Amino acid sequence: MATTIQQSFKKFRENLEITDLQAETVSIRQQNVRDAVASGLTVEDDFLTGSYSRNTMIAPLNEADVDIFIVLNSEYFHNYNNGENGGQGGLLDRVKRALLKTYTKTPDISRNGQAVTIRFSDFVVDVVPGFYRKGGGFLMPNSIANEWISTDPKKHVEIMSSANKAHNGDLVPLIKMIKCWNRSHSKFFRSFHLEVLALEILNNVTITDFPSGVRYYFDKARERVKLKNLDPAGYDGDIGKYINTQEKIDEAVGKFQLAYERALKAEDYAARGYTQSAIDMWIKIFGDYFPAYG
DSSP, X not given: OBSSHHHHHHHHHHHTSOOHHHHHHHHHHHHHHHHHHHHHSOEEEEEEEHHHHTTOOOSOGGGOEEEEEEEEOHHHHHHHGGGGGGHHHHHHHHHHHHHHHHOSSOSEEEEXXXXXXXXOSSOEEEXXXXXXXXXXXXXXXXXXXXXXXXXXXXXXXXXXXXXXXXXXXOHHHHHHHHHXXXXXXXXXXXXXXXXXXXXXXXXXXXXXOHHHHHHHHHHHHHHHTTSOOBXXXXXXXXXXXXXXXXXXXXXXXXXXXXXXXXXXXXXXXXXXTOHHHHHHHHHHHHGGGSXXXX
C-alpha cells in the first residue's frame, strides 16, 4: 500500500527482490549442483551466470532460473565435436547422467537446446556446459543447430556491474521493473534481450527517477527493437534474433507502444495530483507486484 508515487515505486522495487533466506537457499543449492557435476566429470571452472549473477533476477523465486556455467576439460570437446558421440546433444546427455547419479529422486531433470535443467520444488537450475574458447570467452553447445556458441557470461556480469555503477545503482532496479512488465504481459521478450536494450537505451542517459526512466525505456525501445541488438560482450550476433518476422516485430513494437502510452498517462495523472489514478495506471503496466493505493 502507498499514498505517493515515490512510496509506490520504493515498495515495488522491494517487492521484486528475493529474500535473504531464498538467497541462502540458492547459494547452497547451486554449490551442491556444481559438486554433483564435478563428481562425475573433469571440471576446469564453474560459476554462476544469467540474471542471478547479474543481480537482475526478480521475485518470485519459484518462477526464476538459476544458471550455472560448467567449464569442462577440453577432452570432452574433442569427444563431442563434429557430431562425435551424439555431438552437442550427446554432451548435454553426459552432463545429465552425471547429475542423475546425485539427484536420484529429483522430479524432473531434462535437457533443452543449451542446458540441462533441474526442476526443484522451489526454483529451477540450468546447468550449461562449456569450454574455454581460443582467443577468450567460452564455447557452449547448441544441440538444436548442432553448433558451438561463442559467449562470455563473465563479461556480461562486468558490463552490467559497470553500467549500474555509472547509473548510481538505479539501472538494475529499473531493469527488474521492465522484466516484471514483460512477465505481466505474456513474457513475449527474452529477459537478456530486455537487459541489452536497457544498456543501449540508457547509455549516457541519467535516470532521474523510476517513473520517467521506465517511460523513457518504453519510448526508445519502440525503435530499438527493430534493429540488431548486439551481444555487449561481442559474441553471438543479434540478441533479438528470435523476433525474426515482420509480424513479431510489429507485435514487439505494439507492446512497447501500449506500455509507453500508459506510462505517459500515469505521469500525467501524477502531475495533475491524481495519485490514485496514476498508481492504478502503473498497476496496469506492471501487474500485482506494484503496490495498490492506500
